[in-house]
Amino acid sequence: MSAPSDRLDRAEVIERLYEQHKQAVFTLALRYGRGDIGWAEDVTHDVFVDLFDVIDRLADTDDLGRWLYRVTTNRCLNKLKRQQWWERPLVRFVLRSTSPAAGFDPEAVTIARGDLRNAFDAVNQLTPKERVVFYMRHIDGFDQSAIARTLGFSKGYVSKLLKRAQHALERQGWEVGDET
Amino acid sequence: MKRELLIPLLRRADANINSVPVPAALENRVRESLARAQARGSAGRQRRLNLVFAIATTAVALLAALAIEHRTSRSACMSVNQELMSLEGGCTVDLPQLRIETTGEVHLRQTGNGFEMLDGSALFAVTPVPAGHPPLRIRVSGGTIEVIGTRFRVHERKTGGTIELMEGTIRFIFPDGKVSVLHAGETLRWGVPDGSDSQGPGAARTGESDRAIGGPPAAGSSSESSIDRVGIEVSSADGGTNDSDRVTDVTLENIEPGRVPPAADIRRRFDALGREESYTEAEQLRLQLEPVSFELGEAYEREHAPTGRICAHWRWHLQRFPSGIYNGSIRAKLTHLHCPSVDP
DSSP: HHHHHHHHHHHHHHHHHHHHHHHHHHHHHHHHHTHHHHHHHHHHHHHHHHHHHHHHGGGGGGHHOOOOOHHHHHHHHHHHHHHHHTHHHHHHHHHTTOOOGBOOTTTTOOOSHHHHHHHHHHHHSSOOHHHHHHHHHSSSSSOHHHHHHHTTOOHHHHHHHHHHHHHHOOOOTTTSSSSS | OOOHHHHHHHHHHHHHHTSOOOOOHHHHEEEEEEEHHHHHHHHHHHHHHHHHHHHHHHHHHHHHHHHHHHHHOOTTTTEEEEEEEETTTTOOOETTEEEEEEEEOEEEEEEEEEEEEEEEEEEEOOOOOOOSSOOOOETTTEEEESSSOOEEEEEEEETTTEEEEESEEEEOTTSSSOOEEETTTEEEEEETTTTOTOOOOTTTTTTBBOOOSSSSSSSTTHHHHHHHHHHEEEEEEHHOOOGOOOOOOOSSOOOTTSSSSHHHEEEEEHHHHHGGGTOOOHHHHHHHHHHHHHHHHHHHHTOOOOOHHHHHHHHHHHOOOOOOOTHHHHHHHHHHHOOOOOOO
């Protein structure tokens, strides 16, 4: 098969995979992006463009869901960490930038109800790493080893992040439970 | 007050987020990007890699250029023309392991492991050279100074020069290869071997000299002849060096300027050199250890150590350095002290 037809096939494959997995990727990005739809769109777009470059190297596309979960989570984490730097008061003062949460629309993400909104906001106040690890453990149900493998952290570090997150949330008055 | 359970609320919030549909515009955006990626193919990726490589290479080259610039042209008062360095008066230049402070115009030439001082007057402060590394060498008209970390001032003129040592010790290697050790507070003068200068060796410090380096005061030693040839004189710092230049904090050696070092100090240095035997070149060790060993024997004599101890040290010295430059003098000492003879 010639190279152009290879690329043609590859683009078609990606479009098909996009249809299959777009909701999962977008939702994950929306969760970590504090409900910012534009933010989640960017992540979703970048994840599928990445997929175009690596699809030939993926051994098993049946397991693509796991690959997309890992890549999306890491991409969100990296984006949040970069954003954290730009959100520093000094940087924002120097750049005269506005609040980073401008893209968040609670109505659009249908969590405008008070208690849900409060819970969502509480987790969003955690650091990026704590937030991602907390979601993976308590909402997605991964154990610490799986989280460590997905994010490239040590298991001990994951445990530490979970404890920090739990303490931070308890300080805000929430009951987290002892699931860590 | 009862705390609210977070996880169930968070699960419901997450379920709500799950129900947010993917914007239709995103699909078009992804499709366009995929089309662009398809058009670029691997060439685009390669171009990106090339760009990253080019940026990295440029950055490395810039850093290297800055490092070279930093090494070779430390100061506006310093100009470098190939191996020749010209330093203006009042110039301070920081080089790796070495600081040079000039009081007048100085010309230096870079050599293999140091410099040759062509003329001028400068203060050299050398940071301690790590064990096992070669010493810094500064060549002057009267010989070569070997330094492993100390401060000293060198005046180099057409008619000769001086070294004023402010702290620690330095080794001075005569043109004929013989070696002597100079101590803190001592000044060494030399005149050019065939010089006809009116300020010849010893002229300015006659009567101040308390120790001729390179050999014992005993007549007939080979080092004395070398001193005569190059016109070396060593004087105490008591009246010789400028007090403002003298440091009070002696770091390398605990030797007060102007004082003859006690045997204990020399012994410590001697022991330290002995410990370096495993990783120091044999010849270098011999050159370093031999004069210190000789000094130690002399210190024992000066401090009236038991004769048996002095004899034992001199015998050890003759065995350790069978072709040593002080051996003639040492044999005379053994005879003078009536030390029992020893088999070679």
